[in-house]
Amino acid sequence: MAKCLKCNRQSELIGAQCSCGSYMVSDDCVEDSLHILGKIVANKFVPTQVIMETPFSVTYDIYQPVVDRSLSMYVLKPMFMKRVEHVEKFKQVTELYASIHQQNVLTVFGIQELPSIDTMAVILEAKRGEQFSKIYDRHAPMDPVVLMHIFHQVLQGLSACHLKSLTFPDFMLHNIWVMRSGGDMSSVKLFGIFDANLGYVNKVHSMLDDVYQIGQLALSCMTGQEMPITQIELPEDRAFLMPIAQVFMRAIAEPDQRYQSCVELLYAFESVFDLNTRTSDLSPVLLPDASTPGRIENAYAPVTLDQLVWMHRAPQRER
Numbered sequence: 001m002a003k004c005l006k007c008n009r010q011s012e013l014i015g016a017q018c019s020c021g022s023y024m025v026s027d028d029c030v031e032d033s034l035h036i037l038g039k040i041v042a043n044k045f046v047p048t049q050v051i052m053e054t055p056f057s058v059t060y061d062i063y064q065p066v067v068d069r070s071l072s073m074y075v076l077k078p079m080f081m082k083r084v085e086h087v088e089k090f091k092q093v094t095e096l097y098a099s100i101h102q103q104n105v106l107t108v109f110g111i112q113e114l115p116s117i118d119t120m121a122v123i124l125e126a127k128r129g130e131q132f133s134k135i136y137d138r139h140a141p142m143d144p145v146v147l148m149h150i151f152h153q154v155l156q157g158l159s160a161c162h163l164k165s166l167t168f169p170d171f172m173l174h175n176i177w178v179m180r181s182g183g184d185m186s187s188v189k190l191f192g193i194f195d196a197n198l199g200y201v202n203k204v205h206s207m208l209d210d211v212y213q214i215g216q217l218a219l220s221c222m223t224g225q226e227m228p229i230t231q232i233e234l235p236e237d238r239a240f241l242m243p244i245a246q247v248f249m250r251a252i253a254e255p256d257q258r259y260q261s262c263v264e265l266l267y268a269f270e271s272v273f274d275l276n277t278r279t280s281d282l283s284p285v286l287l288p289d290a291s292t293p294g295r296i297e298n299a300y301a302p303v304t305l306d307q308l309v310w311m312h313r314a315p316q317r318e319r
Contacts, residue, residue: 001027005038015063056198072127078119093197096166104157132176153188158262169196169205207261215251
């Protein structure tokens with residue numbers, strides 16, 4: 001259901017124009033600190049719901065009447081437009097992010113100035129699904145096939161970012177959104193990269209830090225241990241996960257022994273499953289220069305859950 005914030009009329013059409021001139025928003029919408037819900041912005045978008053508010057931004061569900069489509073809009077809070085370093089970081093991250101075309105990364109449709117509230121916004125594909133952190137809390141310990149399928153997609157998304165020299169500081173499970181939870185219908189999107197980078201305007205964050213963080217998260221989900229993890233203990237019924245656990249253990253090793261980027265970590269992950277064979281051994285392809293990951297050819301093929309189904313089997317002993 002939808003409602004008009006101006007006259008309280010109700011409707012079944014979210015984003016439709018009310019007879020009073022305002023627009024219908026979601027009837028369960030929360031407070032909007034920027035006060036643009038139900039109004040037309042940039043002469044073409046109607047914010048209909050607040051998805052999330054952070055210290056840096058407000059993210060909305062939006063409706064574009066002229067083409068009848070739903071999108072999402074990340075809006076930088078106006079107070080940060082007065083800070084040159086935040087504006088420059090916002091533009092830098094947006095430019096790099098918009099150049100990524102990968103199924104686990106949100107598609108960027110454009111950057112939009114919002115003069116009515118003196119700020120800028122990024123128009124993105126509609127945000128759908130549920131945070132993986134909530135799914136994991138309900139279903140832990142998770143089916144290992146589903147878990148590895150999800151982390152494989154996470155690695156693909158982060159690798160696409162690293163190939164553009166874009167990092168994702170403080171990546172956590174709540175940054176993973178699952179479009180459909182469970183089975184071979186699990187589709188993952190990564191959220192929160194703008195805020196993550198805005199929080200590191202005056203701090204240093206590298207690809208090595210991303211590798212360490214994703215290694216910690218994966219091992220925690222696989223073993224049920226709390227982070228930070230220094231050694232692992234797999235339950236007997238999950239002992240067959242040890243080869244992939246060893247890959248993630250190298251991800252949390254000392255910096256000089258760690259994979260240099262999520263591109264290398266992804267190659268190593270896939271090599272364990274022999275999904276995209278690159279070399280005769282299980283060593284990842286080394287980046288010639290960790291500061292310019294774009295030199296690596298991103299030639300691996302998409303991998304389906306069917307190719308991971310062997311993990312359902314218990315380890316077999318030779319007789």
